[in-house]
Amino acid sequence: MDLKSVGVITLLLANNVAIAEEKKDLSPEPLLADKSLSLIEIPSQCYMKGQLEDEKQWLISQTSQDYYAQKFTNENYHEVCVDSFKISQYEVTLALYQQYSSENESTTLGEKGCYVVGDNGWENNLEADWRNPTFEQVHTHPVVCISYYEAENFIAWLNNKLNPTHRYRLPTEGEWELAARGEGKQRLSWRYWGNDAGAAKACEYGNISDLSLNDYKQQDQFFNCHDGAVQTADVHSFKPNNYQLYNMLGNVQEFTCSGFSDTPLLSESSCDKEETMEHITVKGASWYYPPIFNRAAFRGGLPRHLRFFGVGFRLAQDVE
Numbered sequence: 308m309d310l311k312s313v314g315v316i317t318l319l320l321a322n323n324v325a326i327a328e329e330k331k332d333l334s335p336e337p338l339l340a341d342k343s344l345s346l347i348e349i350p351s352q353c354y355m356k357g358q359l360e361d362e363k364q365w366l367i368s369q370t371s372q373d374y375y376a377q378k379f380t381n382e383n384y385h386e387v388c389v390d391s392f393k394i395s396q397y398e399v400t401l402a403l404y405q406q407y408s409s410e411n412e413s414t415t416l417g418e419k420g421c422y423v424v425g426d427n428g429w430e431n432n433l434e435a436d437w438r439n440p441t442f443e444q445v446h447t448h449p450v451v452c453i454s455y456y457e458a459e460n461f462i463a464w465l466n467n468k469l470n471p472t473h474r475y476r477l478p479t480e481g482e483w484e485l486a487a488r489g490e491g492k493q494r495l496s497w498r499y500w501g502n503d504a505g506a507a508k509a510c511e512y513g514n515i516s517d518l519s520l521n522d523y524k525q526q527d528q529f530f531n532c533h534d535g536a537v538q539t540a541d542v543h544s545f546k547p548n549n550y551q552l553y554n555m556l557g558n559v560q561e562f563t564c565s566g567f568s569d570t571p572l573l574s575e576s577s578c579d580k581e582e583t584m585e586h587i588t589v590k591g592a593s594w595y596y597p598p599i600f601n602r603a604a605f606r607g608g609l610p611r612h613l614r615f616f617g618v619g620f621r622l623a624q625d626v627e
């Protein structure tokens with residue numbers, strides 16, 4: 308490199324510093340501008356939660372009576388009533404978690420070990436963590452490989468930092484499913500874009516287990532369209548549902564604050580912080596899960612201390 312080039316680079320660097328300093332004075336703090344903090348208010352109401360009869364028949368046709376009985380009979384169709392609440396439009400970003408980590412290195416640097424799918428199926432990869440979930444991410448992707456406890460620690464840090472009147476928390480299972488279903492006609496579908504797993508429409512509305520993933524790693528079942536993302540995608544990508552919420556049924560599965568039991572009535576309307584139930588409920592489906600799991604009614608239960616490469620979370624708040 309000649310000196311002339313060095314001079315140009317130095318000048319560019321100097322200009323960038325000047326621009327950065329100028330922006331620093333004019334912009335809100337980066338934390339406050341993060342997409343993860345953009346909330347939508349959902350009004351108090353009652354709705355029908357759970358699996359519909361035609362959904363049941365489709366699930367059995369895709370699997371078997373035994374598999375259905377084992378996985379999907381806990382999605383009871385019933386009325387749930389929720390108070391008004393707010394929920395984030397987007398999943399919590401890697402950028403925001405990085406900021407948390409930079410201020411809490413003593414607690415976040417030891418977060419090793421994450422369940423990923425390796426050559427022999429699911430395995431606890433002791434080298435994997437939220438910085439390296441075994442695939443490439445950029446800072447606008449959702450953070451993954453975070454346990455429920457770590458998500459709660461992050462939220463405690465966020466509340467302490469921002470000191471808002473209404474404090475952030477995870478959504479309850481009942482709140483999450485209402486938010487995912489959207490409103491009006493959309494709410495009556497298994498997925499907010501419709502029921503047909505083969506429809507190209509699926510790839511417009513979420514980062515799902517599509518042909519991109521199938522090209523990368525053969526799947527038994529997948530959505531027959533291309534969404535362009537093998538693993539995680541930008542949290543602000545694809546079309547939202549009609550509550551303007553993005554990737555409720557895609558990108559990553561999401562923690563709720565409701566304990567998991569086969570009888571959802573026990574916990575879906577409240578946060579189970581007392582740990583009366585060992586497992587925590589996760590909702591939605593990730594970039595990895597096949598269409599049978601990609602439905603608003605699907606419920607998963609995970610041990611609270613484990614991490615998975617397809618699981619993240621979004622924020623909620625009370626409305627007073």
Ligand SMILES: [Ca+2]
Binds near residue numbers: 515517519534536594
């Ligand atoms: Ca995808």
Ligand SMILES: [Ca+2]
Binds near residue numbers: 398554555560561591
């Ligand atoms: Ca999601």
